[in-house]
Amino acid sequence: xxxxxxxxxxxxxxxxxxxxxxxxxxxxxxxxxxxxxxxxxxxxxxxxxxxxxxxxxxxxxxxxxxxxxxxxxxxxxxxxxxxxxxxxxxxxxxxxxxxxxxxxxxxxxxxxxxxxxxxxxxxxxxxxxxxxxxxxxxxxxxxxxxxxxxxxxxxxxxxxxxxxxxxxxxxxxxxxxxxxxxxxxxxxxxxxxxxxxxxxxxxxxxxxxxxxxxxxxxxxxxxxxxxxxxxxxxxxxxxxxxxxxxxxxxxxxxxxxxxxxxxxxxxxxxxxxxxxxxxxxxxxxxxxxxxxxxxxxxxxxxxxxxxxxxx
Amino acid sequence: xxxxxxxxxxxxxxxxxxxxxxxxxxxxxxxxxxxxxxxxxxxxxxxxxxxxxxxxxxxxxxxxxxxxxxxxxxxxxxxxxxxxxxxxxxxxxxx
Numbered sequence: 001x002x003x004x005x006x007x008x009x010x011x012x013x014x015x016x017x018x019x020x021x022x023x024x025x026x027x028x029x030x031x032x033x034x035x036x037x038x039x040x041x042x043x044x045x046x047x048x049x050x051x052x053x054x055x056x057x058x059x060x061x062x063x064x065x066x067x068x069x070x071x072x073x074x075x076x077x078x079x080x081x082x083x084x085x086x087x088x089x090x091x092x093x094x095x096x097x098x099x100x101x102x103x104x105x106x107x108x109x110x111x112x113x114x115x116x117x118x119x120x121x122x123x124x125x126x127x128x129x130x131x132x133x134x135x136x137x138x139x140x141x142x143x144x145x146x147x148x149x150x151x152x153x154x155x156x157x158x159x160x161x162x163x164x165x166x167x168x169x170x171x172x173x174x175x176x177x178x179x180x181x182x183x184x185x186x187x188x189x190x191x192x193x194x195x196x197x198x199x200x201x202x203x204x205x206x207x208x209x210x211x212x213x214x215x216x217x218x219x220x221x222x223x224x225x226x227x228x229x230x231x232x233x234x235x236x237x238x239x240x241x242x243x244x245x246x247x248x249x250x251x252x253x254x255x256x257x258x259x260x261x262x263x264x265x266x267x268x269x270x271x272x273x274x275x276x277x278x279x280x281x282x283x284x285x286x287x288x289x290x291x292x293x294x295x296x297x298x299x300x301x302x303x304x305x306x307x308x309x310x311x
Numbered sequence: 312x313x314x315x316x317x318x319x320x321x322x323x324x325x326x327x328x329x330x331x332x333x334x335x336x337x338x339x340x341x342x343x344x345x346x347x348x349x350x351x352x353x354x355x356x357x358x359x360x361x362x363x364x365x366x367x368x369x370x371x372x373x374x375x376x377x378x379x380x381x382x383x384x385x386x387x388x389x390x391x392x393x394x395x396x397x398x399x400x401x402x403x404x405x406x
Contacts, residue, residue, distance in 0.1 A: 234390065234394075237390075237393070237394055237397060238387075238390035238393065238394075240397070241390070241393030241394065241396055241397045242389070242390070242393060244397075244400075245393060245396055291382065291386050292386070295383065295386050295387070295390075298383070
């Protein structure tokens, strides 16, 4: 019995690299399925939207000259469109709820969807924002809540048919992490004053002799500096990697069916098993979407709290 | 044993042309890295699971708190494991 699926799988896993001679013979003999190409096509950003009724080509080349920073192409791509849809969903969900909350009489409990959303918002404000940031926490609650629901909707849009998750793009998560970084550092500066803020970087314990202080400053300053930079970096990579890994797994399980497309019987069995596994992984992915959005918002508020209380 | 494994890999790499060797060796490196990473993540999350089960057994009233905390810690450890996966992905994409 020849190992046709095996060598085809091997040829595909080698992707676009040079083919070993044995695999090249088989690849010449039958059509292979490009699993790597299919997965990459669904994960990366594109200049066209694939919808049920056809492909929509998005505009390109809206160049903006930023002077010394070069030229930037601000044309909408697939992930930008998905971000706009997620933002629109957030507004659609919360503007009516806010209006209803404003119009409702004092002391009366909300019902239905308004009640559920209010429970989530209050949970965030009390358990996440107020607990971690301490005094003056209510000023940060809008940003943290926006962060949570925006990331949540972006993650969930990746799980619907013909959708994709914009948070699977490192640029999107990096932008969110940079915004959180600016929030953390500026709130630290506002709370501690410039001198106190610099004290968080150039730190030496108070009771040390001058030589000891100098040595501690030299050693600790790069460490503190790097610490400030690694926190948003970790936020960005955590969110990006979780979303990308989950979608890669689902797409690979689905694509595995087509890898066996030349061997019909095996393909039938693989199709059943693969569909069941992919469904289970998608259920897990819904949970991961909620969890990662919560972790991003919670860690941002934890870092804000840490720098405001850094004495 | 490890020494002879490395020698074997190097000889095999020497027998191929440089481009194939680079591609194959980087895949091997990525594979080993991913395996070790998942071992680390598995051990870490397993320990959290054990500690959580023990905590809930000692104090069933605290079950909800322990559950929430353990899910958060597991997600943070998984984040660290996924750093390594991202870099392994870079190995494959940058040939």
